[in-house]
Amino acid sequence: MPAGVTTQVSDTREADKAPVSPLHVAIIMDGNGRWAKARGQMRTLGHKAGVNALQRTIRAAGDLGITHMTVFAFSTENWRRPAAEVSDLMGLLRTFIESDLGKLAKEGVCVRIIGQQDGLPKDIVECVRKAHDDTRHNSRFFLQVALNYGAQADVVEAAKRFAAKVKSGEAEVNDLTPETFGGLLSTHDLPPLDLMIRTSGEHRLSNFLLWEAAYAEFVFQDVLWPDYDRVHLEEALRIFKERDRRFGAVEAGHVSA
Structure with a gap:
């Protein structure tokens, strides 16, 4: 494979290799x-x-055996909200990084912030840089924050990156596979997504991790996010563990004649 083409762990895992948790x-x-x-x-x-x-x-996630978490903090569509609310959301990110980053770093949490930096206030971009620099060597728990993120835009950017590699001679068209394409997404450093949770009773993805969610299990919980706690996360994990994850396969004895 030509240099410059990265790979990602495939999401099409065999059922017997899928994690119980x-x-x-x-x-x-x-x-x-x-x-x-x-x-x-x-x-x-x-x-x-x-x-x-x-x-x-x-x-709670760290206590319950989860090693990687991605949360949707601000979407590319959220800019349509009133300017005052957008400003408040950015302010909360600043506060979160200023008040929690040191503690997270000491606890072994690696913080990554994905999404488009174009259009973000300069001090927020600096917050993103600081979060990455201060926690990049941690490995106990990985927290990925999607900020100014849209899955469709991420897919388009990945396609552009691969097209640029083909144009420069670093890759050939036939080098493009689900694995190599996944390696060009902003989430490429994380393992395949196992579980997608949405709170508040809504039942849609809202342009979040569309590629990554191909074989994820979905749990929709009728609780508003500010009320979310360990009990709700434990319930989501209980539901996940009851699912039969086959990744497109069927169990022996269930194949139609």
């Missing part, structure tokens, strides 16, 4: 605004409560 869990943290509205509060307070829920969930 999910190693990589993704969460669409939904419901902050509705949580605040139900209490007669501003949406900003819902987002602040959501940060507290994230802190609880990170602690």
Whole structure:
């Protein structure tokens, strides 16, 4: 294979090799605004409560055997929200990094922030750099934060990167496989996604990890994100463990004649 073409662990794992407990869990943290509205509060307070829920969930995830977690913090579509709310969300990211990064680093957490940096405030870009630099050597737990992220845009950028390699002679068209393409996505450093959780009762992906979710199990929980805690995560893991993950195969004795 020509130099410059990276690979990723395939998502088409055999059922007998699938982990009993999910190693990589993704969460669409939904419901902050509705949580605040139900209490007669501003949406900003819902987002602040959501940060507290994230802190609880990170602690619980490590205790429960999860090694990798990806959370959806801000999508490319979220720029359509009122400017004041967008500003508040960016402020919460600053606060999270300033108040929690040192503790996460000491606890062996590696923090990665994926998504488009174009359009982000300069100080947020600096926060992203600091998070990467301060935790890059940690390996106990991997926290990936999707910020200004959209899965379709990520796929398009990966396609452009491969096209550029072909144009420069670093790769040939036939080098493109699901594995090599996955290696060009922003999530390429993480293992295949096992479990996708969405809170607040909504049942859609909202342009999050579309490629990575090919063989993930989905659990939709009717709880607003600020109320999320260890009990809810344990329930999601219980549901996951009850699933029969075949990755396109069938069990012996169940093949039609």
